[in-house]
Amino acid sequence: MKKNPLKVWDNYALQKIYRRMRMLAILLLVGVSQIWATNSYSQEATLSLKKNNASIEQIIDEIEKQSGYTFLYNQQLLEEIELITVNVEKEAVLDVLDKVFTSTDVTYRIIDNQIVLTKAPEFISAIQQEHTVTGVVTDVNGDPIPGVTILEKANPSNGTITAVDGTYSITLSSPDAVVSYTFVGFEPQEIQIAGKTAMDITMVEEAIDMDEVVVIGYGVQRKSVVTAAISSVKSEELEKVSNGRVEHAIQGRTAGVAVLPTSGAPGAGVKIRIRGTGSNGNSNPLYIVDGMKTGGIDDLDPNDIESMEILKDAASAAIYGTEGANGVVLITTKSGKKGKSQIQYNFQYGIQNLATNAELMNAAQYKQFMEEAGETINPPAGENYDTNWLDEISEAAPMQRHSLSFSGGSEKSTYLLSGSYLRQDGAIGGEDARYERYTFRINTKNDVADWLEVGNNLNFSHSNRNILPEDDEYRSIVNSALLLDPYTPVIESDMSRIDAIYAAGNTPLQNSRGEYYGLNRFVTGETANPVAFMENTHNKEITDKLLASFYGTLKPLKGLSITSRVGLELTYVTRKEWSPKYYFSSERSNSLNIAQDWVDKYYKALWENFASYNKKFNNHDFTLLGGMSFEEYTHPNYYMKSEMPKEGDQYAYHDYYADRDNNMVGGNLEENTKVSYFGRLSYNYAGKYMLEGSLRRDGASVLPQDNRWATFSAISGGWLISQEDFWSVEAIDYLKVRASWGQNGSIFNVVPFADMAFWTSQNINYPNEGEVLSGGARSPRPTNPNLGWETSEQTNIGLDLRAFSSKLSFSMDYYKKITDGLIKPNKMAPSAGFGEDVSANLGTVENSGLEFELGWRNTTSYGLKYGINLNLSTLKNEVTEVSDDTPQPGASVRGYNMTWFEEGYPIYYFKGYKTAGIDPATGEPIVVDVNDDGEITAADQTEIGDPHPDLLYGATFNLEYKNFDFNLFMQGMAGNEVFMAWFRTDRKLSNKPAFFFEDRWTGPGDNASMPKPNNTSDYIYRSDLVVQDASYMRIKQIQLGYTLPKSLTAKIKLQRVRAFVSLDDYFTFTKYEGMDPEAGSSEDNRQGIDKGLYPTTKKVMFGLNVNF
Template sequence: MKKKLKNLSALLVLALCLCCFSEQLAAQQNQTIKGQVKGMEDNLPIPGVTVQVKGSPNIAVSTDKDGKFQLIVNSNTTVLLFKSIGYTEKEQQISKSGEMEVLLSPNVSLLNSVVVVGYGTQKKSLVTGAISSLSKKDLEVPGLMRADQALQGKVAGVTVMMNSGQPGAGVSIRIRGIGTNGSNDPLFIVDGYPVGDIESLNPRDVETMDVLKDAASAAIYGARGANGVIIITTKKGIAGKPRIDYEYYYGMQNVRKYIDVLDATQYARIQNEAYFNSNLPLPFAEDEIIKMGKGTDWQREVSYKNAPVQSHQVSFSGGSDKSTYNTSFSYFNQDGTLAKGKSNFERYTGRINTEQKHLDGFLTTGVNLNFTNVKRASITTNSGNAGPILSAINMDPVTRVMNDDGTFAISRYVSQEVVNPVARTYYSNGTSGYSRFNVNAFGELNILKDLKLRSTLGYTLQYDVANGYTPIYYLNATNFTLASGASKSSAENKYLNFENTLTYTKTLQKNTFSALIGNTLNTGKGSNLSGSKNGLLYDNPDFAYLDLAKDNLSAAASGGAFHSAFLSYFARANYDYDGKYMASAIFRADGSFRFGPKNKFGYFPSFSAGWNVKKEDFLKNTNWINFLKLRASWGRTGNDNIGDYRFVSTINTYARNYYFGPNTQFVGASPNAVANPDLKWETSEQSNIGIDMEFMEHFSATLELYNKKTKDLLVTIPIPLYVGNGAPVGNAGNVSNKGIELSLGYHKKFGELSVNLNVNGAYNKNEVTYVGNANGFITGSSASNQMTDVTRMEAGQPIGYFWLYKTKGIFQTQSEVNNYKGKDGNLIQPNAVPGDFRYEDLNGDGKIDNLDRSNVGSPHPKYNYGFNLSMNWKNFDFNIFFSGLAGNKIFNSLHRWDLPTANYPTSVMNRWHGEGTSNTFPRVSTGDLNGNFSKPSDFFLEDGSYLRLKNLSLGYTIRNLEKIKVKTLRLYATGTNLFVLTKYTGFDPEVSGSALGLGIDRGNYPQPRTFIFGATVGF
């Protein structure tokens, strides 16, 4: 027995020794790898990254909230594999020290990206609607004053035009064409809160921007989704160590292009010729002309060279697993390239986004706070006849800027609204601005594993103020003041938004169901007050107060108020089978204060489906196709942005006074227009077919075909004259938009060089299909006081097409004039002489009148496109971006043709001045009996197509400067609006406008060319 125990003990000792030896051997054969994983673009840590040994998926760990990991591997292991949703998979060699820093690049694949779909998010691979997205990288472009500017040229089917180059000017965004003669602006949703404008939003605060283009996507927003929806998500905090980021840039701006007009010598000779052709004495002697030289270049006199633009931005972010925060402050200041000191924009913003988890994730709460203060000064632009820009173009170059005595010079040749533009800007005074506070708070309950209840309460308070000062001045006989004056206006607006949603999601094997129901209540109220008065005690802007003005007879005041209310109920159901078959249905009911009891509510359904063809057996082994999805959708959306209380007859007291008795006058009142209680919603129905594809590992493509029909547009309904009131407004107009969109992408790494190329383009056809008033058309906009109704809305034509006379060359001889006769043998143009335009008698009645005007061009671009190339090599980054439009016309109304002594464009040098000298530019004269320069004709119409180099940038990034505690330092230089290829002769071919005023250039503020230098620092 003792022998057995002795043997057993020996075995145990041997086993123990073997275990110790094997552990020691294993320890010698294993190694511990430590490291941190960060994002390539922002150098922020990435939690939840899977870190595994290449070829051994069972040997793996995940990074913690700080992106750090620790992994024990065999000493023979040389490569680790890093995987994370939303990032490109990466292999990296293990360093000799065992310490690793790994940078992951974002993965643009449809398989991984997530988009915001309205009241939720969804994987892009499962989306069945037409949704395009921009990331924060698209928005981090220096010089962006507004976040929506980043959409230009980046999203197929979205046309973005700057309303003006003036600091603080807004943008015009049209998603899949113009569908109404009213407002065509899309709906903006910021962190779930509907807003009318995003000027107050700092572009650097934006994380993503998703554009809902088809009705199936936008129907979840019902009555406000007819013009498309843009959903903006601001940056949130990320769990981990606190991080501080600071950015500063400074730029110099200049006018990119000046209008080519005559210098003093050319002007004098052309004026002499005009007077000679009119049998009048010549205004300039030859010896006087010889001494003139170039004269005054008015455009350069009013320009501000190297106008500064600058921005400061600082943000603080961080948090834990239970609480995160992101706080930012920014300052933006931009001076205009015209009228130094009288055209500028200044904005301060502050934002706090927080989110907390309570009760082990049962309750999640969050608050988004935003404050904005804006101040601006601006000059008159795009006014038709007045303003310093039109004066700078049309003022004669013979007149000097200043007289010898220091006063502003006054022209002896040009009058009316054309005045010394330097003096005009000097006497321009006035500022405006606002302060806006917005808070949006939410609470979300995880009632069950698959059931969530979310409530959101948002509140906005805004104060607007504007101050004006008019000094005593004399610019010419029709532009002067005899007394100084002051004006002031203020407004207070409040908005409340309350939403509740209940979401249920369930997965059963390969089947995934989700459902959403909710309701929204949105209210608003506000008031405004304005007043003005002349006779200031001191002609000084520092004393421009109403109580210091003593001319009581000039005093005027007005005020008003508004109330609004919207109530909505909505539901959505989604289904997908194994990511192969997808379907979605939406229904929304909206009630609006803008409609009477009969049509208070509108109903907006949509249906969509998708098929991931790649998951079918017949394509599984087709390796060159990585992803292929087919989509189809139909939906109905609405537009209630038609004006307030148009279904009732409002009362007006203006010019309604009457006499009762011999000499007693009483204040009277009468209805403005006949009521129409049957007024209802404008509705838009849209069908869409889409294809999403990724192929050959590095290429992607998205194709969209759509047909959008908008009906029940508001049209003035004619009534008999004996009614005595204004005509009512009714639903009697339809518009169609059909188009195709294509987006292409290429993404690949060549060693340390990564290349991202994105190209997009779209075609859209706009057509009015019905106008239900007596005339069969709606009169559009005027180009100036002299050229009226140059656009029109009519069935069978694009909305707001150019309704002009057609020219057919120039009469070269008197015999040509005499031979241009009607059927009755009379001269068609009896006032014409050689050198005048020949107009086409389209209806053949032997005379030229409005019946001979027709569609000679459309202001709507048929094509919009963009091209973006970005490259990264080691620490360098490079980006170049082009955008453009094609197929549209512009009515050039920059020149005061009605004033024969105003300056001319240099194209007048190719005028007709004898038989055979020109067939495109008519003769000059002081009279215009033939209407060469007064009849709105195709002579004033130009090609508005363009290709713009929108942005060119180069940057260099330095990482981990431990001595000064800097994680990242990026230095960059950027140029914007560097050149434009176009045939248009105005300042800029980007001429926006309303539905019936699009493409009319009345003197728009030119867009600047800007060079920016900046730095971003992350701590």
């Protein structure tokens, strides 16, 4: 049967567009392969201009295009210049500049490849001899600043400009004259000369430029007119990240954004939650890199990124429609600049150790505790072990990171090529947990003509990751280290135990030196020697990923640009796992050498066409955006499992045994398409009143036929109060209020073709005429033709303030986000005959909170530059509706549902028994009778914890003085709790945390906080006694850097050399007594359940940054 999931592609016109798209892609590939290498900044270069009644900005743009020069000026300087007519043919640059500015009050100075524009003095005196002052103008680093305008305040017609080396000389009318020093981007200064003949000036940068632009969906926007909630992280912050994953650069740096590591293992995943968990399934934001949607950003090197913008509210994300409900992370990678080629090399090397550690009972405590519980602990004669299993599995692990980039450009083109290498061993597992990643990137941009620009962005990555088992209460290596008794040795010394295993026909496990691993002395069950499994785990994941986009932009008219962009994302993931034969106990054994392989291939194609038109007249400024996109996604996968004679990862597919009954092979194919149409109108009047609206319509094949199309809209507005004539508060430079409302959708949690019934004959046989079996068929899953979108509606009110010459910055936002129609598996009655649940829109979740960001930047007169930035956000999460009024279970621990999706509670909260202390007479926990029926039953289970934080915060403090720089960064959460699933009170012989020994009940009358040792009931393990406050504050980074003086680097032909030492994640302050308060999970319904997770590591890092 022919599939036609999206009928919109049936019509001829769109099929024709699709054919043209393929042709455009070919043309773009040809165009971006050309890079012009000319590089000329000679003042003898000639220009040809024919401009009638053109704006000064148009003429400047044309001069830059033809000459390769870059203009540097203050925008306000050009506002009063009227329209200009220029008609020259092959004239020198200097002659053209003279003609352009001859009738204006603007003068120019050429410095290397820059043309610096400044206000021209009415008359520069060359005769006055009353008092001459000379000096040098530099920045806080001691570097000269050319082009600084120097004027005598009492006589503005008397002035000069600093030379290339920052020197100047000015003759004043009086020895007591006041002189002003001004330059774009620096704070202006006024100095009274007081008879001095030498005056060196240090200029400091302006704190914040509100005219800088931020990246938004399908464009950019000046920060001063932004009406949505957008946070930015710049390259300077990203370059300091030591982890190697870009996501960690966001943690603690922006309000309202939680970065939750799923594990501390090298190469492990990271979850980003923008303004809370808004879905019961996938709550990940949409990632866009250089305009291309991507499934993740773990393949990017932080040094390749220019900026990251986080779109937090619906108004900023609505332009992305069905994928913007969880927020959007926009990433712009670095690109080449016109001018001299540059080479940059960055190096980091460090040593990692566990950042936090759980304190367990030692051998003496274990013996005493177990004997109080009624057990007999008598180690064999001659054995006196006291094994600290956490010490045995951990080590000081090295990591290193290298990145190298080449960039540059000519008057017609720019380029950037970069590569990086990361290798990180595990603080648990060492080389057995190693992660390696290689990346390669190339960005080019070419001006084919004045009206056409083409370019490309290509990123390839290759990674190898050795994976250790974790997050498993039975087989996790960390879990076994926490539970195994300290009397068990690492290496077996009692050979009679080994002989007994062989005699029973089983195989004990040996290390590479032929030694047998220690066998359990007292702990029973699945728990076994963690060192053995750490050293014999062969589980490797190999990932190759290509992210590529090609674009062409036409500019046929002033203010109009038309862009067509083609993007591809190709990901190939192979996972190979080999398990040897071994025997530790009847619960922990493997009778065969088994190999398993998984292969996943992901293909995504995106074609977007959009046009933007900007029109300014009088005080009105309009920008209109319209476009469409088409995307296609394919995900085939397959797996195989069989007995394998070869060890480790040395086998090939032809080594599999073909005739084994336990052989398994299978696979799956997922396909979907989506078509979108979008538009946005932005308007501001005189830069004071802003209004913006957007609309997007999406059609997605994964939904049932009648529900495939949806429309999402948003509107936002702002008022720049400080621009009003009535504003008279001089201390406040900038005050803006803004508000927004909008809708987004989500299809992340949709099971493709949920409305279609599939039939299978697998395992369908029934008796017919005695012993003869007849075949049959059944539908393995139920259908839901009414399944629809998850829809998020969000309201945001915000305020932005700058004060004291923009030294102080402050922003505040209040948001309320309601996500309706959450897609969840719905339980079917057994009589329905289905083996799977049906997908349905079952619930509503509400997130609300406040966000604050505060910053202060200043430079003292002594040249000390410092900055402080604080951010804080509150979060309230609640399930406000469950459609069938039936609580939905989440994650299970030891067969019990520990997290629940239930109306009136946080999403996936912990549910269990509440206790009111320990009975001093019996040592039993006092369980609260919640429903007050006189007995303790399952109906008394209630909320005992919430894994979601109530408060997120972060703070940075940085200093720069001469060649030294210092950075302190801290981050934390408050109000989040962790269920200690590894605290196995239900297993008497398992080792326990030291606090259980210290706080246990020991006899009648004892006011203890923990029960007596022999209590293994569920009233402990499924109660608040194993839930702890996991609030924490972590010093993420303390870094000290030194930049070599330019006088020294110039001698060795280098532009800049900086060395640094850093302590990363080194100090953690928490009450949580487990391994890591950031107990994470890849799934939201298991967040905060600690089954023995790989913890965060602390690092001592050394680094070097070199610019050639």
